[in-house]
Amino acid sequence: xxxxxxxxxxxxxxxxxxxxxxxxxxxxxxxxxxxxxxxxxxxxxxxxxxxxxxxxxxxxxxxxxxxxxxxxxxxxxxxxxxxxxxxxxxxxxxxxxxxxxxxxxxxxxxxxxxxxxxxxxxxxxxxxxxxxxxxxxxxxxxxxxxxxxxxxxxxxxxxxxxxxxxxxxxxxxxxxxxxxxxxxxxxxxxxxxxxxxxxxxxxxxxxxxxxxxxxxxxxxxxxxxxxxxxxxxxxxxxxxxxxxxxxxxxxxxxxxxxxxxxxxxxxxxxxxxxxxxxxxxxxxxxxxxxxxxxxxxxxxxxxxxxxxxxxxxxxxxxxxxxxxxxxxxxxxxxxxxxxxxxxxxxxxxxxxxxxxxxxxxxxxxxxxxxxxxxxxxxxxxxxxxxxxxxxxxxxxxxxxxxxxxxxxxxxxxxxxxxxxxxxxxxxxxxxxxxxxxxxxxxxxxxx
Amino acid sequence: xxxxxxxxxxxxxxxxxxxxxxxxxxxxxxxxxxxxxxxxxxxxxxxxxxxxxxxxxxxxxxxxxxxxxxxxxxxxxxxxxxxxxxxxxxxxxxxxxxxxxxxxxxxxxxxxxxxxxxxxxxxxxxxxxxxxxxxxxxxxxxxxxxxxxxxxxxxxxxxxxxxxxxxxxxxxxxxxxxxxxxxxxxxxxxxxxxxxxxxxxxxxxxxxxxxxxxxxxxxxxxxxxxxxxxxxxxxxxxxxxxxxxxxxxxxxxxxxxxxxxxxxxxxxxxxxxxxxxxxxxxxxxxxxxx
Numbered sequence: 001x002x003x004x005x006x007x008x009x010x011x012x013x014x015x016x017x018x019x020x021x022x023x024x025x026x027x028x029x030x031x032x033x034x035x036x037x038x039x040x041x042x043x044x045x046x047x048x049x050x051x052x053x054x055x056x057x058x059x060x061x062x063x064x065x066x067x068x069x070x071x072x073x074x075x076x077x078x079x080x081x082x083x084x085x086x087x088x089x090x091x092x093x094x095x096x097x098x099x100x101x102x103x104x105x106x107x108x109x110x111x112x113x114x115x116x117x118x119x120x121x122x123x124x125x126x127x128x129x130x131x132x133x134x135x136x137x138x139x140x141x142x143x144x145x146x147x148x149x150x151x152x153x154x155x156x157x158x159x160x161x162x163x164x165x166x167x168x169x170x171x172x173x174x175x176x177x178x179x180x181x182x183x184x185x186x187x188x189x190x191x192x193x194x195x196x197x198x199x200x201x202x203x204x205x206x207x208x209x210x211x212x213x214x215x216x217x218x219x220x221x222x223x224x225x226x227x228x229x230x231x232x233x234x235x236x237x238x239x240x241x242x243x244x245x246x247x248x249x250x251x252x253x254x255x256x257x258x259x260x261x262x263x264x265x266x267x268x269x270x271x272x273x274x275x276x277x278x279x280x281x282x283x284x285x286x287x288x289x290x291x292x293x294x295x296x297x298x299x300x301x302x303x304x305x306x307x308x309x310x311x312x313x314x315x316x317x318x319x320x321x322x323x324x325x326x327x328x329x330x331x332x333x334x335x336x337x338x339x340x341x342x343x344x345x346x347x348x349x350x351x352x353x354x355x356x357x358x359x360x361x362x363x364x365x366x367x368x369x370x371x372x373x374x375x376x377x378x379x380x381x382x383x384x385x386x387x388x389x390x391x392x393x394x395x396x397x398x399x400x401x402x403x404x405x406x407x408x409x410x411x412x413x414x415x416x417x418x419x420x421x422x423x424x425x426x427x428x429x430x431x432x433x434x435x436x437x438x439x440x441x442x443x444x445x446x447x
Numbered sequence: 448x449x450x451x452x453x454x455x456x457x458x459x460x461x462x463x464x465x466x467x468x469x470x471x472x473x474x475x476x477x478x479x480x481x482x483x484x485x486x487x488x489x490x491x492x493x494x495x496x497x498x499x500x501x502x503x504x505x506x507x508x509x510x511x512x513x514x515x516x517x518x519x520x521x522x523x524x525x526x527x528x529x530x531x532x533x534x535x536x537x538x539x540x541x542x543x544x545x546x547x548x549x550x551x552x553x554x555x556x557x558x559x560x561x562x563x564x565x566x567x568x569x570x571x572x573x574x575x576x577x578x579x580x581x582x583x584x585x586x587x588x589x590x591x592x593x594x595x596x597x598x599x600x601x602x603x604x605x606x607x608x609x610x611x612x613x614x615x616x617x618x619x620x621x622x623x624x625x626x627x628x629x630x631x632x633x634x635x636x637x638x639x640x641x642x643x644x645x646x647x648x649x650x651x652x653x654x655x656x657x658x659x660x661x662x663x664x665x666x667x668x669x670x671x672x673x674x675x676x677x678x679x680x681x682x683x684x685x686x687x688x689x690x691x692x693x694x695x696x697x698x699x700x701x702x703x704x705x706x707x708x709x710x711x712x713x714x715x716x717x718x719x720x721x722x723x724x725x726x727x728x729x730x731x732x733x734x735x736x737x
Binding site (some may be wrong): 111114134135138139225235236237279280281282283284285289292293296298410411413414417418421422423425426428429431 | 488489490491492574575576577592593595597598599600603683684685686687688689690692700703704705706
């Protein structure tokens, strides 16, 4: 009898364990990488030549800096290795950077990094997205860079607005936990040939932009189904960035998403889909889908950053161009960052700062941004010939003045990954009104 | 004379017992404890014991109830169709025909394919713009415009259920086929002599003979499918508009958001539900032993 009950207990316990095992092994999944896109060939400096950009503070002799980073393509991976090699061979402080690559994994990079650092992993510096900052700051994992910045002459080479974003992410006025590195500023890609077919010019106002979306929705064969949709609307993961431009276009804001202006912007977003100006798959379309739809000629416009410009040019040559998101009652575009941080647990913070400052304004900045097509934070590098002669980079730079970030709170990652796409899905599919959707989004972000 | 009990056997099993305790029971116990705490790593300063508050919170969350009902649909339809088609496949494979070995091997492919790959494959096939399913239906004249299968609420859940059905059929087929081959042929011969037709033989000989296998297989698949995240997450991430978010996907999302208290609470609810599913199995199996 005892034996029988023991067997029963074992079966019940095993089943319970199988159920609870769900908590193990969580990870993310998304195909978009934050800087994704084709690399242009970047000129690697001749290491034998002296360059003025290499660090020269001999306070950290012989230190080793453990650096964890993600690279979106094999080309970017090689580029980072080249930059590390260049730094190791040219810095006068004898610092050795040891690079450890990890996949972006749809944001899983940050989660894995959090687990590693909490577990005591030996990491001094990591590449970063601002949205992860509150989690790490709340757990006292990041080093305050203020003492280093106070004596660093590179500070003025980076726009004050960027420094403000870095400080704001940490939630403390007196501390800067994040070092700027490069930017991805969203703008509108469009097909000049389709604009010509529709008989329109590049829109200069938000209203004209909405009209252009309608005008470039074209039913060429007259079967009642558009052959070209005006806008590659992103209702799935990552859609909060283009959506934010619509909300601000009507004068709304992220701070008060329930205002009449914000709701009007949301209604525009919904109307683009419900009026048939975006592909029917838009409620679930993410990065891959909007890019594929644009590449295939299914959409006339879409919103993304320079990371996809190489692929666009490869497919369309000159029949693709870009313009900044037009101004309406307000104006906003996403200015996503890729930055770096130094961990509080690092025993080589000075050496680590040498490395991150090299990436922010030194030769490392030039090599990385020219190689990836991302926008440099260094004014000096930005003024270089490479960035002045590229129409996509120009659209980015023109957008820099009104670029911003989604409010960075401890709720932001969940808001971006699940709340936003599902709530937008409900709104696009008519399950909730624009007002109800905005209330949900407001409550979830500021709870 | 009392025989002295040796400590030696206990020493031998101790490493295994300790390992099980450390890698299974400690994390499970930890999950149970977390379900009674406001354990949100985004707000570590606020971690505290809150009793049954997490349990109350999830019962007031409409997303939880929606996810629970979708879990029933996901498991019910998913496992149900796997069983029906798996049974049919097993009956077919139980007959000898030319190339049976090849068919058996090929039919196992869905089962050995990783869930993430299955999710990606079906997502591409379902694609509302360029997917092969829309293309085929258009060419056959069944559709005039594409259906965005994974982008609308009405079709998203059935679409992911079809994917898991496709994955699970071979497992049922394999298990049932093995059981079928253990049914004595003289029973069928006796039934033939009594004039039983094929349907009677199926329901009065085949099914009763393999019912234990069917029961165990169903039980295992219910547990696995209820816990599975990979296919749904790869295909829809629980969307659009939460329409494919099952309880396991909800738990996964909450754990990913570092809200481990709520995630643990829902995991325990799911575990209790799965324990309830095993009770009929326990009753039947122990009644048989008695």
